[in-house]
Amino acid sequence: MIGERYLNLLVLAALMAVPLWALAADEPFTITLATRAVILALAAVGLNIALGMGGLVSLGHAVFFGLGGYAMGILASHAQSYTPLELFGLTIEGTKSMPVIWLTAIIISALAAWGIGLLSLRTSGVYFIMITLAFGQMFYYFAISWSAYGGEDGLSIYVRNGFPGLNTLVPIEYFGLCFAVLCLALLLNARLQGSPFGLALNAARQVPARVETVGLDPMRLKLLAFVLSGAITGLAGALFADLNRFVSPTMFSWQLSGELIVLIVIGGVGRLMGPVIGACLFVTLEHWLGGITEFWHVFLGAILLLIVLFARGGIVGLLTGKEGPHV
Amino acid sequence: MSSLLIAEQVLNGLQSGIMLFLMAAGLTLIFGVMGLINLAHGSLYMIGAFAAAAVAGATGSFLLALVAALIAAACAGAIVEMVVIRRLYHAPHLDQVLATFALILIFSEGTRWVFGSFPLFLDIPEALSGPVTLPGGIQYPLYRLALIGAGLAVAAGLWFLTARTRIGIQIRAGENDREMIAALGVDISKLYTLVFALGAGLAGLAGALVGAIQSVQVGMGEPVLILAFVVIVIGGIGSIKGAFIGALLVGLTDTLGGIFLPELFKLFMAPDAATQTGSALASMAIYILMSLVLIWRPSGLFGVRL
Numbered sequence: 001m002i003g004e005r006y007l008n009l010l011v012l013a014a015l016m017a018v019p020l021w022a023l024a025a026d027e028p029f030t031i032t033l034a035t036r037a038v039i040l041a042l043a044a045v046g047l048n049i050a051l052g053m054g055g056l057v058s059l060g061h062a063v064f065f066g067l068g069g070y071a072m073g074i075l076a077s078h079a080q081s082y083t084p085l086e087l088f089g090l091t092i093e094g095t096k097s098m099p100v101i102w103l104t105a106i107i108i109s110a111l112a113a114w115g116i117g118l119l120s121l122r123t124s125g126v127y128f129i130m131i132t133l134a135f136g137q138m139f140y141y142f143a144i145s146w147s148a149y150g151g152e153d154g155l156s157i158y159v160r161n162g163f164p165g166l167n168t169l170v171p172i173e174y175f176g177l178c179f180a181v182l183c184l185a186l187l188l189n190a191r192l193q194g195s196p197f198g199l200a201l202n203a204a205r206q207v208p209a210r211v212e213t214v215g216l217d218p219m220r221l222k223l224l225a226f227v228l229s230g231a232i233t234g235l236a237g238a239l240f241a242d243l244n245r246f247v248s249p250t251m252f253s254w255q256l257s258g259e260l261i262v263l264i265v266i267g268g269v270g271r272l273m274g275p276v277i278g279a280c281l282f283v284t285l286e287h288w289l290g291g292i293t294e295f296w297h298v299f300l301g302a303i304l305l306l307i308v309l310f311a312r313g314g315i316v317g318l319l320t321g322k323e324g325p326h327v
Numbered sequence: 328m329s330s331l332l333i334a335e336q337v338l339n340g341l342q343s344g345i346m347l348f349l350m351a352a353g354l355t356l357i358f359g360v361m362g363l364i365n366l367a368h369g370s371l372y373m374i375g376a377f378a379a380a381a382v383a384g385a386t387g388s389f390l391l392a393l394v395a396a397l398i399a400a401a402c403a404g405a406i407v408e409m410v411v412i413r414r415l416y417h418a419p420h421l422d423q424v425l426a427t428f429a430l431i432l433i434f435s436e437g438t439r440w441v442f443g444s445f446p447l448f449l450d451i452p453e454a455l456s457g458p459v460t461l462p463g464g465i466q467y468p469l470y471r472l473a474l475i476g477a478g479l480a481v482a483a484g485l486w487f488l489t490a491r492t493r494i495g496i497q498i499r500a501g502e503n504d505r506e507m508i509a510a511l512g513v514d515i516s517k518l519y520t521l522v523f524a525l526g527a528g529l530a531g532l533a534g535a536l537v538g539a540i541q542s543v544q545v546g547m548g549e550p551v552l553i554l555a556f557v558v559i560v561i562g563g564i565g566s567i568k569g570a571f572i573g574a575l576l577v578g579l580t581d582t583l584g585g586i587f588l589p590e591l592f593k594l595f596m597a598p599d600a601a602t603q604t605g606s607a608l609a610s611m612a613i614y615i616l617m618s619l620v621l622i623w624r625p626s627g628l629f630g631v632r633l
């Protein structure tokens with residue numbers, strides 16, 4: 001058994017060491033894999049705010065991931081073709097600048113999360129799960145039928161967008177950028193857990209009635225958590241699209257929403273580093289098992305089933321010997 | 328746009344709605360009685376379709392194929408219930424979602440392992456192929472009409488089972504108070520297995536019936552599963568009547584929206600833009616319908632107030 005704080009530092013150090021080793025050994029593919037893990041971790045860190053702290057089992061977080069991706073795809077494709085984007089009479093120039101794209105991704109996914117949250121939070125429990133799932137499908141089918149931006153085929157961006165002072169085409173520099181964003185999100189998450197808002201949210205998950213009695217509105221707390229959560233997942237979507245230089249409706253697919261939850265549960269629900277550990281393990285399994293057999297999802301399914309039935313705290317729970325928060 | 332086309336589309340909508348009902352009925356029954364959200368219901372639909380395609384390929388009989396679909400899906404359902412689902416009745420929803428998501432991964436990839444990635448085909452039986460002329464001069468495929476009939480027959484049978492038989496009384500009692508009927512000497516775990524197998528069998532039957540007009544392939548169950556979720560959210564979770572009305576609403580909205588929305592937008596937009604906007608909006612129509620129902624009644628049309 002080790003303390004959670006040491007475990008967290010250990011995981012971050014390992015996550016940073018792997019690509020540095022790969023750089024030394026000249027294995028750029030490993031760096032790309034590590035970047036993928038970091039970005040998935042970021043998306044799951046976002047979801048963990050809604051799921052772990054707010055107890056909101058959202059099976060539609062791919063919506064925000066996809067919106068972030070399309071924010072990047074649309075802005076970059078307009079910059080690439082030198083045609084401005086006409087929107088409700090406004091003329092918006094495309095851009096290849098990451099900070100602008102990130103900000104757009106965050107704002108759009110936060111707005112979407114606000115709308116979806118406002119509707120979905122009218123319900124709870126199973127209804128909430130099914131409704132978020134249905135909203136995910138709605139965006140998925142919309143992206144497929146919206147042929148202006150590639151429809152089912154998706155959108156390719158030829159050159160990765162730029163960040164001031166960095167050459168993002170160099171794998172290790174892009175990894176560093178994503179890693180820095182992940183660390184910021186983790187820091188925000190850690191601060192949030194100790195903040196009055198985080199404490200109230202935790203209480204709203206456990207006993208909404210009591211939170212209401214002390215004069216706080218559980219619905220507003222959960223909505224805020226959902227918006228924050230969506231914004232972070234949206235940012236991850238923009239990074240993911242830039243990693244692949246490709247956006248397609250599969251970023252909206254419900255399997256992705258399911259996988260984001262799986263990442264968190266493998267790592268540990270409501271734990272700071274749960275999503276990070278889960279994402280690293282997921283990408284490793286995907287690469288390693290996927291190399292052995294084409295049908296690696298069978299084994300992923302079996303592992304997941306065992307974790308759900310017998311190891312409820314996830315990996316963090318197993319290593320620290322403490323059960324996590326109940327959702 | 329002619330009235331013939333409209334009538335045909337209404338029939339198409341009814342047909343897809345009634346097939347959705349077979350899926351949604353099982354889901355809503357399982358949720359109502361056991362309080363379990365089962366994402367793997369789509370896999371049972373797929374198992375039914377694959378069993379039907381395999382048996383039809385071996386024997387050439389469509390009827391045997393349907394029986395095989397029913398039995399295979401019901402058996403798969405019973406086994407899954409006894410091995411996995413039984414441990415989840417008292418677990419939080421998150422665990423149920425994850426465990427049944429894991430089951431989807433296992434079933435989908437397992438089926439791909441056994442049958443390969445290429446779609447199988449299930450032929451419409453000779454006696455039901457070809458069009459039939461309906462009153463009013465509408466030419467309509469006989470098989471689709473048979474689907475509507477079969478679905479309505481199953482719906483009636485399900486109503487009879489829950490409203491008029493001893494098992495039905497136990498099922499309804501189980502929805503209200505499981506401790507009480509256990510105390511009255513009903514073997515609750517056997518009842519649960521039975522309900523789960525019944526829902527699974529219905530899903531398998533729907534898979535086989537629809538498999539004859541679409542291709543039978545891995546992953547065919549999930550889009551239907553999500554539509555069935557929309558149906559039971561609209562109808563109210565746990566209500567079979569709600570599932571029936573919801574399924575028809577969703578089937579009709581989905582089919583008619585695809586035809587009428589592009590036409591509607593042509594009234595005030597350029598044809599190209601109208602087709603684009605109309606079809607994009609049509610693909611979202613059922614979800615918009617669901618949002619509207621939720622704003623109006625958060626627990627669905629026939630749901631119990633939360």
